[in-house]
Amino acid sequence: MGLLKHSLRVAKLLNRFGITQSWKGVRFLCYHNIFEDTDVIPNSLKPYSIHKNEFCEHLYLFKRLGINVISMDKALNILKQNEINNERHVCITFDDGYMNNFIVAWPILKKLGFGAHFFICSGFMGNNSNASTYMGVNEIKSLVAEGGTIGSHSQNHPILTSQKYEDVVTQVTTSKKMLEDIIKEDIDSFAYPNSQYNKTIIDIIRSAGYRYCFIIGLGCVKKISAYNQYIIPRNVIHGGRKAVNTLMIRGGYDWACFYSKAQAAYKKNISLSDSY
Numbered sequence: 001m002g003l004l005k006h007s008l009r010v011a012k013l014l015n016r017f018g019i020t021q022s023w024k025g026v027r028f029l030c031y032h033n034i035f036e037d038t039d040v041i042p043n044s045l046k047p048y049s050i051h052k053n054e055f056c057e058h059l060y061l062f063k064r065l066g067i068n069v070i071s072m073d074k075a076l077n078i079l080k081q082n083e084i085n086n087e088r089h090v091c092i093t094f095d096d097g098y099m100n101n102f103i104v105a106w107p108i109l110k111k112l113g114f115g116a117h118f119f120i121c122s123g124f125m126g127n128n129s130n131a132s133t134y135m136g137v138n139e140i141k142s143l144v145a146e147g148g149t150i151g152s153h154s155q156n157h158p159i160l161t162s163q164k165y166e167d168v169v170t171q172v173t174t175s176k177k178m179l180e181d182i183i184k185e186d187i188d189s190f191a192y193p194n195s196q197y198n199k200t201i202i203d204i205i206r207s208a209g210y211r212y213c214f215i216i217g218l219g220c221v222k223k224i225s226a227y228n229q230y231i232i233p234r235n236v237i238h239g240g241r242k243a244v245n246t247l248m249i250r251g252g253y254d255w256a257c258f259y260s261k262a263q264a265a266y267k268k269n270i271s272l273s274d275s276y
């Protein structure tokens with residue numbers, strides 16, 4: 001808490017002097033639940049749930065700051081081909097596959113002509129019993145038909161680093177196949193549940209045919225190469241922390257991303273100079 005308070009103070013200071021406005025690249029954002037007044041969000045999900053009004057405020061903020069909202073495909077292409085061109089982009093992603101992504105967030109995004117990428121837990125599809133309601137096959141098909149894109153978030157969201165080797169293989173291969181059968185397209189992106197991964201997990205994921213994997217981290221991304229394609233950072237949006245979320249989008253926390261880079265590189269066992 002002390003660290004967060006301190007970080008917020010530094011971020012606000014940087015923002016006041018306009019330093020946060022200088023970032024260029026693609027900022028991947030990670031949302032979870034987007035709720036409406038009538039929704040009851042379980043306490044366990046509140047840290048990652050925001051009201052739709054706050055979500056709309058983010059979308060207007062992108063517009064006001066001249067940030068382009070781009071699809072996952074476009075983001076990856078730009079980053080692979082080194083075509084940032086001094087611009088600022090945001091790529092919106094959602095984790096876990098909650099039904100409110102489809103009912104609340106997606107219509108707003110569609111109205112504005114924005115795309116989004118949804119990381120789905122294939123084993124949760126259509127499930128209403130886990131204190132949450134998850135999108136089913138029909139919703140996922142509709143998202144894709146309307147321009148949304150899909151990635152895997154494993155089968156049942158286990159912490160992969162504490163699973164047996166064979167179980168990790170099953171989690172990543174089964175979810176890939178299930179989702180591909182639904183959308184009839186290749187699933188090549190993966191978001192690690194709770195952002196937990198290590199070198200063995202990355203090797204399994206690579207062998208399963210995934211090409212881009214996402215962690216939770218700070219900062220924006222300027223390029224994607226063989227060194228970081230399995231540890232691409234996304235800024236996670238927190239529930240009940242409006243000021244933090246806004247400053248993060250503005251780039252107020254990018255100064256602290258050296259820490260997440262170091263952590264990511266350590267886990268992947270690569271040198272810092274090679275990372276993103």
Ligand SMILES: [Zn+2]
Pocket residue numbers: 095096153157193194
């Ligand atoms: Zn998750």
